[in-house]
Amino acid sequence: MNLISRGTSAVACAASLLLAAGPLTGAVGVEAAGGADIRLAGSGASFPAPFYKRLVAEYQQLHPNILIDYASIGSGGGIKNITDKTVDFAGSDAPMSKKELEAAGGSDNLIEIPSCAGGVVPTYNLPGVKGDIRFTGELLADIYMGKVTRWNDRAIASLNHGLSLPDTAITPVWRTDGSGTTFIFTNYLATQSEEFTSTIGMGKQVKWPLGQGGKGNEGVTAVVQKTPGALGYVEQGYADNNDLAYGYVQNRDGNMVKASPESVSMAGAGAVSQMSGAILAADIWNQPGSDAYPIASFTYLIVYRDLNNLESKQEAQALVDFLWWATHEGQKFAEELDYAPLAEPVQKKVEGALRMLTYKGERLNVGQ
Amino acid sequence: MAGLARMGAVSILMMLAALLVVLSIAAWPSIEEYGLKFLVSTDWRPNELNVPMKDAAGRVIIEDGEVVMETIPPSFGALPVIYGTAVSSLLALLIAVPLSFGAALFLVRLCPRRLIGSISFLVEFLAAIPSIAYGMWGLFVLGPVMQNYIEPGLHAALSWIPGVNAWLFEDTVRRGSTVVTSEIPLTGSDMFTGGVVLAIMILPIITAISRDVLKNVPRAQIEGTLALGATWWQSSWEMLRYSRSALFGAVMLGLARASGETMAITMVIGNNNQINPSLFAPAQTMSSLLANEFAEASTEIHRAALCEVALILLIMSLLFNVVARWLVVGKGSRTAAAF
Numbered sequence: 001m002n003l004i005s006r007g008t009s010a011v012a013c014a015a016s017l018l019l020a021a022g023p024l025t026g027a028v029g030v031e032a033a034g035g036a037d038i039r040l041a042g043s044g045a046s047f048p049a050p051f052y053k054r055l056v057a058e059y060q061q062l063h064p065n066i067l068i069d070y071a072s073i074g075s076g077g078g079i080k081n082i083t084d085k086t087v088d089f090a091g092s093d094a095p096m097s098k099k100e101l102e103a104a105g106g107s108d109n110l111i112e113i114p115s116c117a118g119g120v121v122p123t124y125n126l127p128g129v130k131g132d133i134r135f136t137g138e139l140l141a142d143i144y145m146g147k148v149t150r151w152n153d154r155a156i157a158s159l160n161h162g163l164s165l166p167d168t169a170i171t172p173v174w175r176t177d178g179s180g181t182t183f184i185f186t187n188y189l190a191t192q193s194e195e196f197t198s199t200i201g202m203g204k205q206v207k208w209p210l211g212q213g214g215k216g217n218e219g220v221t222a223v224v225q226k227t228p229g230a231l232g233y234v235e236q237g238y239a240d241n242n243d244l245a246y247g248y249v250q251n252r253d254g255n256m257v258k259a260s261p262e263s264v265s266m267a268g269a270g271a272v273s274q275m276s277g278a279i280l281a282a283d284i285w286n287q288p289g290s291d292a293y294p295i296a297s298f299t300y301l302i303v304y305r306d307l308n309n310l311e312s313k314q315e316a317q318a319l320v321d322f323l324w325w326a327t328h329e330g331q332k333f334a335e336e337l338d339y340a341p342l343a344e345p346v347q348k349k350v351e352g353a354l355r356m357l358t359y360k361g362e363r364l365n366v367g368q
Numbered sequence: 369m370a371g372l373a374r375m376g377a378v379s380i381l382m383m384l385a386a387l388l389v390v391l392s393i394a395a396w397p398s399i400e401e402y403g404l405k406f407l408v409s410t411d412w413r414p415n416e417l418n419v420p421m422k423d424a425a426g427r428v429i430i431e432d433g434e435v436v437m438e439t440i441p442p443s444f445g446a447l448p449v450i451y452g453t454a455v456s457s458l459l460a461l462l463i464a465v466p467l468s469f470g471a472a473l474f475l476v477r478l479c480p481r482r483l484i485g486s487i488s489f490l491v492e493f494l495a496a497i498p499s500i501a502y503g504m505w506g507l508f509v510l511g512p513v514m515q516n517y518i519e520p521g522l523h524a525a526l527s528w529i530p531g532v533n534a535w536l537f538e539d540t541v542r543r544g545s546t547v548v549t550s551e552i553p554l555t556g557s558d559m560f561t562g563g564v565v566l567a568i569m570i571l572p573i574i575t576a577i578s579r580d581v582l583k584n585v586p587r588a589q590i591e592g593t594l595a596l597g598a599t600w601w602q603s604s605w606e607m608l609r610y611s612r613s614a615l616f617g618a619v620m621l622g623l624a625r626a627s628g629e630t631m632a633i634t635m636v637i638g639n640n641n642q643i644n645p646s647l648f649a650p651a652q653t654m655s656s657l658l659a660n661e662f663a664e665a666s667t668e669i670h671r672a673a674l675c676e677v678a679l680i681l682l683i684m685s686l687l688f689n690v691v692a693r694w695l696v697v698g699k700g701s702r703t704a705a706a707f
Contacts, residue, residue, distance in 0.1 A: 046663075076666035094666075146541070149548070171553050176639035176652075178414070178664025186415075203415025204664050210541065212555060212650055213639045215660055222507075226515060227553050 038318045043071040044078020044091030047180040047235065048299040051116055052091060054333045055326050066318050075180060082302050085309045088319055090302045093180025094204065095281030111278045111305050111357060113350045114298035115326060117268045117340040119236035119259035120184045121246035125224050126151065126166065133247040134159045134256050137192030137294065143231060144172050144189065145196060146210045151229060172211035173223045173232030178204040181217065184297040185233045188285035236264065237338030251294040252286050263293035264340030272345040278305060278353050296340070308360045316359035324354055324367050391679040398672035402444060406676060409445020412641040414670045416442060444673035446680065448641045452651040456637065457626040459563025460570055465619055468574035473604050476582045488579070495572035503635035506565040511636060515556030519648060523554070536646045552648055555638065560647040562637035566629055570622035577618035577696065581611045617696030624688035628681060630655035654681045
């Protein structure tokens with residue numbers, strides 16, 4: 001088990017980040033010596049971890065006296081840690097369930113905000129096929145249920161006029177480890193096929209009836225790349241960084257859309273009417289919008305609504321400032337790392353939620 | 369000082385007891401829910417299913433124009449991973465035992481004196497390589513070789529034998545009323561590769577112990593067989609027979625290591641919770657299941673089921689080790705030095 005130690009590991013981690021900051025290092029020494037440093041710890045989802053680590057590193061350069069540590073131990077671990085109050089904030093790919101909210105003191109006790117969105121793309125290995133393949137959600141569900149088994153099946157050919165598809169067996173590839181990626185993918189497919197919902201269902205981990213598994217995005221990619229005819233699903237950022245071929249997916253409006261930070265952001269904007277209050281959980285798969293990419297999801301940051309689990313008001317203020325920065329200026333790093341930044345209407349909802357934060361009943365300065 | 373030593377011994381026992389207790393408590397919800405069925409069920413589905421509710425006649429129930437849905441809770445059965453652990457470990461033994469015994473006989477009877485030290489060192493060095501290194505080698509080096517050369521080669525060489533093609537290279541799935549037979553894609557991430565990597569990992573321990581065991585065969589015994597006119601092979605066979613229970617113990621220790629191995633096997637076995645008779649299909653062991661699922665297991669029952677798997681694994685390795693030690697140390701008294 002990966003436990004968060006607020007002591008040495010946070011310091012060591014922060015120290016290495018500060019060294020990376022270069023010219024600022026000297027100034028940091030002075031501030032730290034003044035005893036002004038604040039330490040914040042977070043843990044949870046691994047899907048947004050590269051984004052959070054970047055946020056923390058950039059924030060450290062701006063505020064050398066605030067040391068933040070994010071451990072990517074998985075969404076389940078993050079929720080457990082925030083429930084036990086061993087961390088100050090948690091990251092989770094799936095919104096907290098009713099039961100999890102209750103365990104942490106009820107939905108009035110917490111704030112859950114999206115930090116960015118991510119898309120999941122169908123990637124495939126078809127040597128000799130030029131051009132991107134077009135999919136519908138129903139087709140993807142049928143492939144993963146074993147109802148469409150060959151690439152030259154009519155169901156695929158009718159969507160892809162002009163592409164000559166080989167008579168190769170389709171090997172569906174999936175994640176063997178529990179993951180937010182599987183959560184998004186299965187939840188989307190469930191909106192497209194009732195049979196999928198009742199035979200495979202949705203979750204971070206499901207029982208697939210056929211195909212091959214890989215551990216992590218890299219494991220799925222490895223299996224896809226060495227299996228001609230394989231079809232897998234990976235995060236869009238991962239697919240872009242590794243130059244994987246991936247296809248278009250038909251969205252709710254009937255348009256074929258390729259995943260990109262913009263098209264995933266559009267999906268987030270489409271869900272804004274579902275969001276209100278402090279728990280800003282919204283399902284953003286299969287959203288309306290002509291350019292919205294359909295296989296998308298938010299990833300969330302969770303904190304207590306009253307930050308009395310922190311040691312001082314100063315610490316609570318630092319956490320609020322960081323959250324505000326992460327969901328505003330920090331969003332530009334999301335796009336750099338191929339996550340989808342929050343659309344403006346979503347950002348407005350996040351601001352509303354952050355304004356509810358207090359420390360032992362006292363108001364905190366938000367957004368200044 | 370004696371008190372300190374005693375405390376050390378007691379604390380080790382207490383750690384073991386604590387492990388068992390903590391795991392049992394963590395596994396309790398699963399033990400309570402599934403009982404013995406856990407050991408024989410092949411269903412491993414961590415998510416809930418929402419399915420249309422059906423009446424006794426199998427018709428979908430519709431109320432007020434809407435299909436009534438029911439929630440089927442997650443279901444956990446450990447048989448596929450028990451099978452995966454057993455088969456991959458046995459495969460490893462099948463490959464490693466003849467090689468280890470051969471190497472041990474060579475070291476004891478044939479090896480030039482000046483080479484014994486360096487060869488023994490190299491064999492033991494294999495045991496010191498971290499298991500993640502074996503895993504990476506298995507994934508990036510052995511896997512592609514298996515996929516591109518060895519597995520297609522075996523396919524070409526064996527598939528003419530009646531039954532072998534259907535057993536090793538084809539998958540038959542029943543979907544409703546139709547039976548679909550498909551070729552298993554050879555990926556190099558399967559039970560076979562897993563077994564080979566495990567074999568390499570358990571070679572050193574079996575070799576080292578069998579070498580010490582064979583070294584302790586009384587000289588008179590060997591000379592006796594030679595005096596009776598036995599060939600080199602026949603007298604070697606006698607040596608093996610003489611120390612068979614201690615050698616069996618060495619094999620059991622190898623088995624204990626193979627069944628608990630995690631990092632390397634997770635990288636090469638394909639991680640699929642299924643019982644497929646083919647060695648070229650991806651499989652899952654108890655330890656690789658834990659490595660795959662523990663981090664994101666978010667429901668209590670899922671975590672409990674994983675803890676129960678860990679508990680079974682712990683008890684199994686304990687049994688292997690106890691039997692092995694009893695065979696090596698308890699019976700052949702002088703070979704105690706092997707440990």
